[in-house]
Amino acid sequence: MKQLWQDTRFQDISGHALRPGGLALTEYALRYCQKANLLPKQGYAADMGTGQGVSLALIHTIGLTAIGLDLSRTFAHQSRSLPSQGLRLIADVCKPPLAQGRFCLILFECVLSLLEDPGQALFWAHELLTPQGICVISDLVGSPQAHASCLGGARKRCDWQDLFQSHKLCVLHYEDRSKAVRELAAKLCWYGADLAQGACLPAVGYGLWICGRNNQLQTQGSA
Amino acid sequence: MTMAPNYAPDEGSWLCAHCKEPLQQLKVPVFYLGSAFDVLLPRCPKCGMTFVPKSLAEGKMLEVETLLEDK
Numbered sequence: 636m637k638q639l640w641q642d643t644r645f646q647d648i649s650g651h652a653l654r655p656g657g658l659a660l661t662e663y664a665l666r667y668c669q670k671a672n673l674l675p676k677q678g679y680a681a682d683m684g685t686g687q688g689v690s691l692a693l694i695h696t697i698g699l700t701a702i703g704l705d706l707s708r709t710f711a712h713q714s715r716s717l718p719s720q721g722l723r724l725i726a727d728v729c730k731p732p733l734a735q736g737r738f739c740l741i742l743f744e745c746v747l748s749l750l751e752d753p754g755q756a757l758f759w760a761h762e763l764l765t766p767q768g769i770c771v772i773s774d775l776v777g778s779p780q781a782h783a784s785c786l787g788g789a790r791k792r793c794d795w796q797d798l799f800q801s802h803k804l805c806v807l808h809y810e811d812r813s814k815a816v817r818e819l820a821a822k823l824c825w826y827g828a829d830l831a832q833g834a835c836l837p838a839v840g841y842g843l844w845i846c847g848r849n850n851q852l853q854t855q856g857s858a
Numbered sequence: 859m860t861m862a863p864n865y866a867p868d869e870g871s872w873l874c875a876h877c878k879e880p881l882q883q884l885k886v887p888v889f890y891l892g893s894a895f896d897v898l899l900p901r902c903p904k905c906g907m908t909f910v911p912k913s914l915a916e917g918k919m920l921e922v923e924t925l926l927e928d929k
Contacts, residue, residue, distance in 0.1 A: 647861060818893045821925040825895045825918065826861050 653686045654745035656815035664771045678739035683728040684746030691721030729755040738763045743772045748788030757802035770846040777839035804846040813840035862896035865914045874902035891926045
């Protein structure tokens with residue numbers, strides 16, 4: 636079965652960001668990290684599961700050198716027609732061909748729920764981050780839905796956080812962004828994309844986490 | 859977004875009661891709970907008054923409103 640993010644109607648409706656919240660949520664997360672002095676003025680950032688790479692230009696605007704990883708050759712081809720500033724690699728986020736300890740920022744935006752072993756991707760995220768590096772994660776929250784897509788990879792908030800912490804990623808900030816899922820489901824409905832998997836979207840929530848490597852102080856908030 | 863759905867009147871030809879102009883199918887942004895949706899609806903080309911067909915109000919629009927509301 637075709638996955639939700641592979642459907643061209645879904646791609647158009649989600650503004651090519653292919654996830655709830657779109658680029659606006661990415662921008663919010665980056666600005667939050669900047670305001671909290673969690674990011675340096677220069678450095679490397681990796682966008683794991685970059686899709687068509689629309690986040691790379693955004694990362695570039697905050698002064699970081701962006702590298703996007705995605706296994707999809709189709710997305711690599713499509714991304715040529717979209718504005719992007721950054722290097723794009725066809726690579727597995729569970730075996731990233733990147734230098735360890737060099738990245739001040741790693742993004743997983745609705746990506747971990749798609750992976751068979753999200754722990755492996757988080758292990759590598761920890762390895763790639765600088766000691767003060769930050770991981771921005773957003774993903775589906777709730778009980779897994781009966782679909783072989785990201786909806787099947789949804790987890791409860793506490794289960795996600797246990798997974799992050801077991802890979803030495805400390806939750807610095809959390810926000811409930813479930814409204815973004817409802818908005819995406821509404822847009823899919825409105826624009827006539829009667830995608831079976833989209834119909835299950837309102838059954839799950841969406842969370843945004845800012846995680847630090849190792850032993851940064853744990854503070855949590857909510858929107 | 860270029861994929862705006864087109865909703866014509868359920869029946870008949872309609873005139874704007876104020877301007878007496880025939881309504882035209884025009885692109886209209888619809889907002890609900892902070893979300894914006896594009897749609898082609900019968901609209902007066904002169905004053906901009908927009909007609910929402912009953913089938914749309916009780917159908918797709920209600921469905922989308924329910925999805926957006928925090929249950």
